[in-house]
Amino acid sequence: MILSVENVSLAFGGVKALSDVSFDVKEHEVRAIIGPNGAGKSSMLNVLNGVYHPQKGTIRFKDKVFADMDSHEAAALGIARTFQNIALFKGMSVLDNIMTGRNLKMRCNFVQQALWLGPAKREEIEHRRAVEEIIDFLEIQHIRRTPVGRLPYGLQKRVELGRALAAEPKLLLLDEPMAGMNLEEKQDMCRFVLEVNDQFGTTIVLIEHDMGVVMDISDRVVVLDYGRKIADGTPEEVRNDQKVIDAYLGVAH
Amino acid sequence: MAIGTLDTFPKLLMHHAQVRGGRPAIREKDLGIWQTWTWKRFADEVRALACGLHADGLRRGDHVALVSDNRPRLYAAMCAVQCLGGVPVPLYQDAVAEEMLFPIQNAEITLAFAEDQEQVDKLLEILPRCPTLARIYYDEPRGLRHYKQPQLRSYDELLDAGRKMDQSVVDREIDKGSGNDVAGMFFTSGTTAAPKGVVHTHASLLGPARTAAEMERLGEKDVILAYLPPAWIGQNIFSCAQAFVTGYCICCPEAPETVMNDMREIGPTYYFAPPRVLEALLTQVSIRIEDLWWGGRRAYEFFMAVARRVGGSILEGKPVSLGDRLLYWLGELFLYGPLRNVLGMSRVRVAYTAGEAIGPDLFKFYRSLGINLKQLYGSTETAVFVCIQPDGEVRSDTVGPAVRGVELRFSPERELLIRSDGLFREYYKNPEATRQAKDAEGWFHTGDAGFFDAGGHVKIIDRVKDVGKLADGTLFAPKYLENKLKFFPYIKEAVCFGDLREKVCAFINIDPEAIGNWAEKRNMPYSGYTDLASRDEVYDLVRECVERVNADLAAEPEIANSQIHRFLILHKELEADDGELTRTRKVRRGFIGEKYEPLLKALYSSDSMVHVNAQVRYEDGRTGTFSADLKIRDASTFAPAAAKQAA
Numbered sequence: 001m002i003l004s005v006e007n008v009s010l011a012f013g014g015v016k017a018l019s020d021v022s023f024d025v026k027e028h029e030v031r032a033i034i035g036p037n038g039a040g041k042s043s044m045l046n047v048l049n050g051v052y053h054p055q056k057g058t059i060r061f062k063d064k065v066f067a068d069m070d071s072h073e074a075a076a077l078g079i080a081r082t083f084q085n086i087a088l089f090k091g092m093s094v095l096d097n098i099m100t101g102r103n104l105k106m107r108c109n110f111v112q113q114a115l116w117l118g119p120a121k122r123e124e125i126e127h128r129r130a131v132e133e134i135i136d137f138l139e140i141q142h143i144r145r146t147p148v149g150r151l152p153y154g155l156q157k158r159v160e161l162g163r164a165l166a167a168e169p170k171l172l173l174l175d176e177p178m179a180g181m182n183l184e185e186k187q188d189m190c191r192f193v194l195e196v197n198d199q200f201g202t203t204i205v206l207i208e209h210d211m212g213v214v215m216d217i218s219d220r221v222v223v224l225d226y227g228r229k230i231a232d233g234t235p236e237e238v239r240n241d242q243k244v245i246d247a248y249l250g251v252a253h
Numbered sequence: 254m255a256i257g258t259l260d261t262f263p264k265l266l267m268h269h270a271q272v273r274g275g276r277p278a279i280r281e282k283d284l285g286i287w288q289t290w291t292w293k294r295f296a297d298e299v300r301a302l303a304c305g306l307h308a309d310g311l312r313r314g315d316h317v318a319l320v321s322d323n324r325p326r327l328y329a330a331m332c333a334v335q336c337l338g339g340v341p342v343p344l345y346q347d348a349v350a351e352e353m354l355f356p357i358q359n360a361e362i363t364l365a366f367a368e369d370q371e372q373v374d375k376l377l378e379i380l381p382r383c384p385t386l387a388r389i390y391y392d393e394p395r396g397l398r399h400y401k402q403p404q405l406r407s408y409d410e411l412l413d414a415g416r417k418m419d420q421s422v423v424d425r426e427i428d429k430g431s432g433n434d435v436a437g438m439f440f441t442s443g444t445t446a447a448p449k450g451v452v453h454t455h456a457s458l459l460g461p462a463r464t465a466a467e468m469e470r471l472g473e474k475d476v477i478l479a480y481l482p483p484a485w486i487g488q489n490i491f492s493c494a495q496a497f498v499t500g501y502c503i504c505c506p507e508a509p510e511t512v513m514n515d516m517r518e519i520g521p522t523y524y525f526a527p528p529r530v531l532e533a534l535l536t537q538v539s540i541r542i543e544d545l546w547w548g549g550r551r552a553y554e555f556f557m558a559v560a561r562r563v564g565g566s567i568l569e570g571k572p573v574s575l576g577d578r579l580l581y582w583l584g585e586l587f588l589y590g591p592l593r594n595v596l597g598m599s600r601v602r603v604a605y606t607a608g609e610a611i612g613p614d615l616f617k618f619y620r621s622l623g624i625n626l627k628q629l630y631g632s633t634e635t636a637v638f639v640c641i642q643p644d645g646e647v648r649s650d651t652v653g654p655a656v657r658g659v660e661l662r663f664s665p666e667r668e669l670l671i672r673s674d675g676l677f678r679e680y681y682k683n684p685e686a687t688r689q690a691k692d693a694e695g696w697f698h699t700g701d702a703g704f705f706d707a708g709g710h711v712k713i714i715d716r717v718k719d720v721g722k723l724a725d726g727t728l729f730a731p732k733y734l735e736n737k738l739k740f741f742p743y744i745k746e747a748v749c750f751g752d753l754r755e756k757v758c759a760f761i762n763i764d765p766e767a768i769g770n771w772a773e774k775r776n777m778p779y780s781g782y783t784d785l786a787s788r789d790e791v792y793d794l795v796r797e798c799v800e801r802v803n804a805d806l807a808a809e810p811e812i813a814n815s816q817i818h819r820f821l822i823l824h825k826e827l828e829a830d831d832g833e834l835t836r837t838r839k840v841r842r843g844f845i846g847e848k849y850e851p852l853l854k855a856l857y858s859s860d861s862m863v864h865v866n867a868q869v870r871y872e873d874g875r876t877g878t879f880s881a882d883l884k885i886r887d888a889s890t891f892a893p894a895a896a897k898q899a900a
Contacts, residue, residue, distance in 0.1 A: 132286075141285075
């Protein structure tokens, strides 16, 4: 178990975003969170990397127990994420954007970097190499120097994944990585997610609406509805769960 | 080690490793940095690989498939196979698995090199149907970790194994090789029939490569960018044979999408591009110029006009007035130089284009910038170099005179026949096709029709099977006329008729984008293609184009009678989906002639209007009917003699 969420509840004033949700994520698995609109999926992800602080419950990450996470703490522990509405620096190049993902790994101080001293230079070369490997991995060599704002949506998503990977995370949180993509882009993204999982052994938690994608690439699925967990299991089990079918298709009252 | 006569690829490689071991042989951009292999490193890698392959059972005459983009390791593998007397068979890396089946079965491939998971997957898919294929070596291990097939082995493993072995066996095998051994096999595309494996020897590849390199004075300081598919013989000649002959450096781009950028970084001195690549580059330039402020655009237009007027002459060292020289010098400073730099052509000494007819404006654009772009003629069967335009004799409508050592003649049907040391040995296991292509006296029948022009240059006009005769017995080459028409930006497609008829008439497809732009600039509202195609203004515009073609034709006595007398603009664009074009966008003249028979009849009558009632198929598969009156226009023609006086 790399991560377990125990009885987490989150409310914004009177709005209960999450009520008493528990689930776990095994090392090296692809774990999907699905549910209808407003089910609390993104809130769950935001709890996991410390954007939101739950009122109740605990999060256990690699044998440490937290009542809530801090964003920078989560990042330092090896949790990286991408966002539903792409949060890149639009005016910066792809290379520089991915380089920002290395931020926590940079050891030289401001003066060393400003004066381009030996250690700073060596470090920069080392980080650049790591970034280049990610560029190679994601097959985006041709846009290395292109400002992110000029790229099409599908490629921006890929760059965002690249920035998350640059932190060499243990746990990668992906918020709708395939939203708004065409079929080919989706296939590419699926391939990258699976390869990240396979090659770097990264554990992945992802939110996705495309059921085909979820069923294809995830090992286990959590289903949320109105902030509650209504099902948890393999894609096959979840697909045949009556409560899930009801949540998605609605029931006659 | 003594190498003896340098008559094979491996011997040349070992020679370079000795005489210029420290100079760059291959470069590749990896992780954002250009990595260099020297000739020595290249030779070491090849010897180790060959050792490994020998241990894996590769013997003289075995065929080895290579499916990869341009990578140093591809070239190393190719040469390692040749070291042992094996035959490398490069396959198109973008072919689907089914397309690889025939070559692999036909050539009885025993070993294969695959670049990555994508190529390995394709080979594994057809593996059950390829009993001879015993091993697949892969370069990039990504994604292949869980593959358990016993046939798979990594390139690195093969290399490491080879490094540990005694390499004297490789030296002995290299010594055994001779120029008459088979050096490679290249499969023709096979769009019309089953593909054929074109067998070349070391001598037939290296001979022409050497002649052309001497003609252009290529040397070890030259640099080329290897960006076309390795399965195409041209790529092999430019990035392998000629590099092996002269010792120049081959650069492999980082990825297919980065070619433009890599070219700018490398600055090749020797360059090949088919016309469509040159066209795409020019389009990119034009789009960027359109985005300039008006002053910049004006300056561009002004200096390009100067370049068009005198650039070609300056490049060829012809006399040009002092004023023009000064203007060109200014243009060089502010436009031509920077533009060449953006195109990655600052250092280009020799550039070739070939494969299809190139538009005179396109050709002139590059030459006027000071880029020495020339045409050549060749084919897979002739190891590329048959004709090359020598410096100072460059024209857009010929392919140049025969290269030294090549004999040319035209058959009575005007088919170009070739005899040279670069001719292929045979089509693999296809003696019937070999006999048809190569006659008893050793003449290769190209299937291309043409003639010698007044300056002794070869002019290719069409495929022999498409060339016909007018009713008066003179030559009719429809594609030649159609190409001339299509060089005008306003004309997208043209179909010329005239075989066994008294005169030539044409169907025209206008280019909706170019004409649309033209109409917008004149504030002419229009609803779509069909509307534009029926406008009198557009007819006038097209007539001017046709008449300019006629004036051109009048100056060429061989085909002066093929001037276009009447034309009409078709009501719809010709589509591959409707069977009017092939998938490679060549017009299917016969089919179009039958489909639009009433229109064709009207062209050869004296009517100035024809009613068309046609079935049209929409993109969603529905069909509808279209009916309208199409106009027919006459174009003025020129008497051959009159044109000469005018010119």
